[in-house]
Amino acid sequence: MKIAVIPGDGIGPEVVGQAIVVLEAVAQKFGHRFEFQEALLGGAALDVKGVPLPDETMEICLKSDAVLLGAVGGPKWDNLPGHLRPEAGLLGIRKGLNLFANLRPAKVFPQLKSNSTLKEEALGEGIDILVVRELTGDIYFGEKGRAKIPGGEKAWDTAVYTTYEVERVAHLAFRIARGRRRKVTSVDKANVLESSRLWREVVSKVGEQYNDVELNLMYVDNAAMQLIKNPHQFDVILTTNMFGDILSDEAAMLTGSLGMLPSASLGEGRLGLYEPVHGSAPDIAGQDKANPIATILSAAMMLRYSFYLEEEAQAVENAVSKVLDQGYRTSDIATPGAKIVGTKEMGSLIAQNM
Ligand code: NAD
Numbered sequence: 436m437k438i439a440v441i442p443g444d445g446i447g448p449e450v451v452g453q454a455i456v457v458l459e460a461v462a463q464k465f466g467h468r469f470e471f472q473e474a475l476l477g478g479a480a481l482d483v484k485g486v487p488l489p490d491e492t493m494e495i496c497l498k499s500d501a502v503l504l505g506a507v508g509g510p511k512w513d514n515l516p517g518h519l520r521p522e523a524g525l526l527g528i529r530k531g532l533n534l535f536a537n538l539r540p541a542k543v544f545p546q547l548k549s550n551s552t553l554k555e556e557a558l559g560e561g562i563d564i565l566v567v568r569e570l571t572g573d574i575y576f577g578e579k580g581r582a583k584i585p586g587g588e589k590a591w592d593t594a595v596y597t598t599y600e601v602e603r604v605a606h607l608a609f610r611i612a613r614g615r616r617r618k619v620t621s622v623d624k625a626n627v628l629e630s631s632r633l634w635r636e637v638v639s640k641v642g643e644q645y646n647d648v649e650l651n652l653m654y655v656d657n658a659a660m661q662l663i664k665n666p667h668q669f670d671v672i673l674t675t676n677m678f679g680d681i682l683s684d685e686a687a688m689l690t691g692s693l694g695m696l697p698s699a700s701l702g703e704g705r706l707g708l709y710e711p712v713h714g715s716a717p718d719i720a721g722q723d724k725a726n727p728i729a730t731i732l733s734a735a736m737m738l739r740y741s742f743y744l745e746e747e748a749q750a751v752e753n754a755v756s757k758v759l760d761q762g763y764r765t766s767d768i769a770t771p772g773a774k775i776v777g778t779k780e781m782g783s784l785i786a787q788n789m
């Protein structure tokens with residue numbers, strides 16, 4: 436099993452390093468062989484190659500069975516033109532690998548209930564939401580530009596969706612819902628945006644093919660509010676690229692910390708890209724403070740979705756749970772009386788508990 440490893444910037448290399456420690460433990464325990472090949476992306480690529488997404492990186496990814504990615508971006512590269520920013524490299528790789536669906540599960544570990552910003556009684560038995568975010572369309576990839584006008588400039592970004600793009604991600608969301616609580620909430624801004632009106636029409640039509648799955652349609656402003664008010668009403672949230680970006684960070688906080696949230700980006704084939712939902716966290720980079728669990732859980736998603744190793748994926752998730760049971764916490768999920776550990780120690784503990 437060939438894994439392309441893209442550490443990226445900021446805390447990226449720190450958290451990816453620990454996901455690899457855990458994958459090595461999986462290999463040892465279950466008798467697998469993972470072959471890791473490193474590739475450059477984002478600021479790390481800019482510094483060496485002058486571009487955020489070098490051709491070699493795409494080649495390495497295309498030759499691999501899965502991609503494990505940390506995060507990209509940072510203040511050093513913030514003033515570059517848009518197409519040269521580290522973030523453009525990330526968007527390029529998602530588009531280049533045709534990874535149109537981004538699965539972002541937001542689940543509360545029972546040990547972390549008190550870390551949620553929700554009151555314990557609002558959390559109840561905990562929440563278990565899956566955001567299915569469309570990842571290769573919308574305002575991220577439509578025409579954009581800047582022009583001088585009298586008195587200043589104008590700048591624009593265009594939100595575009597095609598029937599086909601909405602159909603394929605909608606089918607995926609409904610299929611996944613069948614393996615869960617059979618409820619899809621499609622989130623858009625169809626009261627204002629034409630692209631959202633197409634989104635809503637297509638999702639409703641696709642939904643007719645899944646009579647056993649309940650479909651709800653919700654505007655994004657209301658969805659942002661409902662997520663805080665009553666997160667239990669959600670099972671699968673199917674939404675556009677932009678709204679999915681925002682709502683998944685919001686859902687993350689319900690679970691206690693952005694440092695806990697994994698993601699899987701999938702396309703038609705088996706090749707997937709696995710990365711934490713969080714970014715490069717320049718404020719804590721290089722200090723051995725970052726929580727590696729989001730990336731370790733992303734590696735578990737890789738085992739499940741790209742390698743079909745369900746038992747191994749669960750073993751990783753159980754190891755995370757055991758370490759939390761033992762009272763170990765990185766500082767973002769600290770609670771009174773917890774044993775505070777750094778990035779490396781957290782990774783080793785999880786590997787040891789495999
Ligand atoms: P961020 O997610 O990097 O950080 C937001 C806050 O959460 C910070 O306070 C950070 O310290 C904290 N945090 C994030 N991950 C953590 C972890 N694993 N453990 C503990 N704390 C954690 O978002 P930002 O500050 O808005 O963006 C920083 C840079 O990251 C920007 O350049 C942005 O473009 C980039 N970014 C990249 C990705 C990605 O590569 N997928 C995602 C989001 C942001």
Ligand code: IPM
Nearest residue numbers: 508522523525526680712714
């Ligand atoms: C994410 C990030 C990216 C996005 C940025 C860095 C391009 O915020 O993965 O959530 O908006 O998709």
Ligand code: MN
Nearest residue numbers: 680681684712
């Ligand atoms: Mn984001």
